[in-house]
Amino acid sequence: MSKPRLTLVLSDYAFLFASDINRGLIPTELQSLLKKARFEAREAGYYQQLINLFAENTAAPNALPIAMLRGGSANSLCADPCYLHPDRDKLRLFYRDLELSMEEAEALCRRVQGLFEEFGASLSVQTADHWLIELQQPVDTEFSALEGLDGQTVTGFLPTGADAQQWIRLWNEVQMVLFDCPENQTREAAGKLPVNSLWFWGKGTLPRLQSWEHVSGDDSLVARLAEFSQSPYLRDTSAYKQINAETALHVMAFDKEQDWQSQLDALTQHWLLPAFLALKRWQLNELEVIVPEWGSYRLTPLRSWKIWL
Numbered sequence: 001m002s003k004p005r006l007t008l009v010l011s012d013y014a015f016l017f018a019s020d021i022n023r024g025l026i027p028t029e030l031q032s033l034l035k036k037a038r039f040e041a042r043e044a045g046y047y048q049q050l051i052n053l054f055a056e057n058t059a060a061p062n063a064l065p066i067a068m069l070r071g072g073s074a075n076s077l078c079a080d081p082c083y084l085h086p087d088r089d090k091l092r093l094f095y096r097d098l099e100l101s102m103e104e105a106e107a108l109c110r111r112v113q114g115l116f117e118e119f120g121a122s123l124s125v126q127t128a129d130h131w132l133i134e135l136q137q138p139v140d141t142e143f144s145a146l147e148g149l150d151g152q153t154v155t156g157f158l159p160t161g162a163d164a165q166q167w168i169r170l171w172n173e174v175q176m177v178l179f180d181c182p183e184n185q186t187r188e189a190a191g192k193l194p195v196n197s198l199w200f201w202g203k204g205t206l207p208r209l210q211s212w213e214h215v216s217g218d219d220s221l222v223a224r225l226a227e228f229s230q231s232p233y234l235r236d237t238s239a240y241k242q243i244n245a246e247t248a249l250h251v252m253a254f255d256k257e258q259d260w261q262s263q264l265d266a267l268t269q270h271w272l273l274p275a276f277l278a279l280k281r282w283q284l285n286e287l288e289v290i291v292p293e294w295g296s297y298r299l300t301p302l303r304s305w306k307i308w309l
Contacts, residue, residue, distance in 0.1 A: 003246075006250070007250070008250055008251075008252065008288070009049065010289065010291050013294070014292060017294045025264065029268055033273070037303065046147065047066055048061050049292050050251070051207070051225070054210060054229050055210070056207065056210055057207060062144055063204040068205070070224075071126070074205065077132070077203055078130065078133075078146070078199075078201050079123060079133045079200055080199050081128075082199050083193040087153070090153040092154075093153075096150045099192055102125070106125050120136050141160070142161045143159055143201045143203055167200060174197060178197065211231040213246050214232060215233045217237070231249075232245075238270060240274040272287075279299055284301070285301070
């Protein structure tokens with residue numbers, strides 16, 4: 001019988017690994033463990049890497065069915081709030097750390113809802129950062145994924161294909177309505193970025209999925225993928241010792257608003273060190289630690305005994 005393998009996905013951890021200053025916060029035990037691993041750089045974002053862990057075939061970045069996984073239909077699109085910053089003759093897009101409340105999101109949504117009704121669509125707020133468009137007909141236009149665009153210029157990422165100009169026109173009209181609206185005036189007065197645009201994306205159909213014997217993590221997308229792949233799912237798994245499965249996938253998100261050190265200590269003490277010990281005892285066949293937008297660390301029993309660094 002094959003020995004178990006564990007895959008840990010550390011979403012929102014890339015800023016720690018990619019920065020020399022932040023990397024110094026990573027516990028010494030964790031750094032030593034990762035030095036034994038085989039590292040592969042991967043620039044792909046969280047959504048793409050997570051879906052590829054379930055998909056039988058690799059999904060293209062711009063064909064990720066995020067709208068459907070968020071509870072939409074085959075005719076849905078994501079319309080996530082963002083800030084467009086004019087930089088000389090270019091526009092730069094920012095969507096991280098907007099500090100947008102549900103009250104603000106719903107007020108902004110009401111301001112632009114009429115534009116979508118004229119377009120034959122409805123716009124709704126799922127969470128403050130995740131909005132959804134429901135259309136009457138399938139969309140034949142291609143959209144660029146939002147992941148990876150934070151701080152990038154939008155040139156080269158605008159809609160293409162059939163009806164692309166209509167979507168670009170709608171995108172521009174949304175900006176005109178949101179520009180200097182009362183909600184954004186209040187946000188700017190409070191030192192926050194205005195939410196002056198929406199980014200259309202997330203079109204796609206679900207690929208053929210493979211199941212895992214264990215899936216866990218406090219994330220709605222993980223829960224949906226587990227449901228669609230018919231994988232057993234536990235939201236509140238908090239330690240490696242709680243897993244009893246041949247193939248296990250666990251997702252942990254980093255929360256910048258919470259204590260950084262306690263989160264790193266929990267990752268090290270409850271997950272990586274116990275899994276590392278299981279590798280050395282040949283009770284675990286493989287440990288893969290995926291940090292989206294950074295890379296993947298693979299550890300096997302033989303590498304766990306590696307003494308040269």
